[in-house]
Amino acid sequence: MGTVKLSSKQLFSIMVLFELGSSIVVGLGMEARQDAWITILLGMSGGFLLFLIYASLFKGYPDLPLSEYAQKILGKWPGKIIAILYSFYFIYIGARVLRDFGELIVTSTLSQTPLFVINLLISVIILYGGLLGIEVIGRSAEIFFAIVMSLGVVFIGLILVSNLFHIENLLPVLEDGWSPVLKTAFPLVLTFPFGEMVVFTMFLPFLYEKSEGQKIGMYAILLSGIILTITIIFQIGVMGAFQAASSTFPLLDTVGKINIQDIIQRLDPIAILILMIGGFIKIIVFLFGSAISLSTAFSIKRWKTLTVIITCAALVTSILIERNYLEHIQVGLNVVPYYLHLPFQVGIPLLLFLVMHVKQWRAQK
Template sequence: MMPTVKITPKQLFVIMVLFELGSAVVVGLGTEAKQDAWIAILLGMIGGIGLFYIYGLLFNRYPDLPLSIYAQKILGKWPGKIIACLYSIYFLYIGARVLRDFGELIVTSALSETPLLVVNILIIVIIIYGCILGIEVIGRSAEIFFMIFMALGLIFIVLIFVSNQFKIENLQPVLGEGWMPVLQTAYPSVLTFPFGEMVVFTMFLPFLNKPNTGLKTGMYAILFSGFIITTTVIVQVGVIGVHQAANSTFPLLDTVGKINIQDIIQRLDPIAILILMIGGFFKIIIFLFASTISLSSAVSIRNFHILAIFIACLTLGTSLLIEDNYLQHIQIGLDVVPNYIHPPFQIGIPLLLLLVMLVKKRRARKRGT
């Protein structure tokens, strides 16, 4: 049974921003465009706003229902249930990929002697606890962690410039290879990750206590997070250069590692990991919560907590089994997932639902009903 609690537009906004930043600031986003990665991110952000507008149109027609339920009203009971199951699997799979990202981050940078299994279990236990507490508690927690995330991020940027590590020439020449590499990077790679992943919030918009603010809140969140991601990429490329940013496992950690002020303020990697884990926690928990909501819309299991624990355990297992090593994981995550897995769920199915809804609405008007 789906939870019936409500959250405020402010809480939804901070959850969306933390979700968007999540793994987007961990991996090297848009590096295929080299020094023009920041332009590709801005273009992808514009496309993401367009996608969220589609989700908003569907939500405005069914303000009390998640996508997994109004798909059944638009397409019929059984086609809708199949779509709900597919979205549950999709959210579970992407959540498992994010869990793998952050498990590898901790193992590689902080706990090199600790097995990945142990780290992922610890993360998933916290995720399960958050799911049991519910979306209202998640929203209140997001308000607190959002301020910590932004404050620490701002401090890092200031320290980078104070330590004279930023080199503007690393960002030149602008559009040195023309628009084509930028456009090919923006669409579909940056569009689908991270901006298209906002499709997950079609499961959360019904929790809003002011439904009429849903579309506006989502668009503001995309704009704000897009600005933060663009700034992060500009700083990364400006500090460590295009080549290292493109080939580094965790370019943000390499960037923070360059901070050195009078040999006093340095080695700030642990604090950077803390920032990244805040975003990672909210990204994973949102995917798992959405997967649970979607599956509960298709099956007759009424105990939401039991279903959430089941989804979390599947996510843990999937995170460990999807790839043999982290390099393969990153390659598939940046090449295969954005081109073949994201588009049907972020673009194809929502467009199909919108078109069918509009056709039915037009027919109903013709019949005078």
């Protein structure tokens, strides 16, 4: 992996598609109803602060992923334990994203197909991409990025032309005050999707222009936050806050309402294509992050074997984690942000950040 390199444009494309990933599928921040778009802006602000911590660690160890510099900061064995924990964390979150997209396909398109079969087919594509390497994924992301942005603009134009958007659905602003907005933004929207950028602590060392790492991450968070905000505004503007919040996949329902003279209609398959592109990037980044964490921490040379094992583990986990999609969503909203995301996205990086700077201060003294 030492010879792998990513250009600034490739890493930026991967980051934006990763951030959109599954967050654009579910109704992000809909617990705040018509103020959901405010929660995204607040969560994005917190995401900037988190990425500054990740970038500071990267500047301290520009040639190492988190799994390696954790050993230098905390010691060999505590660092290895952290590397193992991050590997399992990335597999689990990747499996949750895989479950999201498997359920999306089953619900919207292939209702008679078992979930396992859908997830297996997605996993085969993920495995193929993983075996090709991150450089191939980076080049693919550049193409996918252009496709997703172009189709997104087209959908917005079609919604406006169809006169589906009603600004009054976004009113009144802050009807119940700031309390529900802040409770939704922190930690839910902060950790999903913005805090998930912690996985890129494994990828930043492979950047050609290492000095660009912080800037690329901040720009990616900004653009993805703006896109998510616009998406939520249009979902609420088209369907209303109550219907958007109760919808399983509000983006599909929004796009499904487009109808121009009974000619341009039923655009759901194109929307699913956009969603699957983001899902593919997000899953493969998490599984790559897991593989990097284990391989660098324990000097594992059999990269392809490790990739196969991790992909199979994510596939099995995606089926076994919950009994149904409703339970899957409830765990994702009420358990994962507090007991997994906060420790791995905030707690451990903040600990490493503080210990690193204390050591640097002592060295200067």
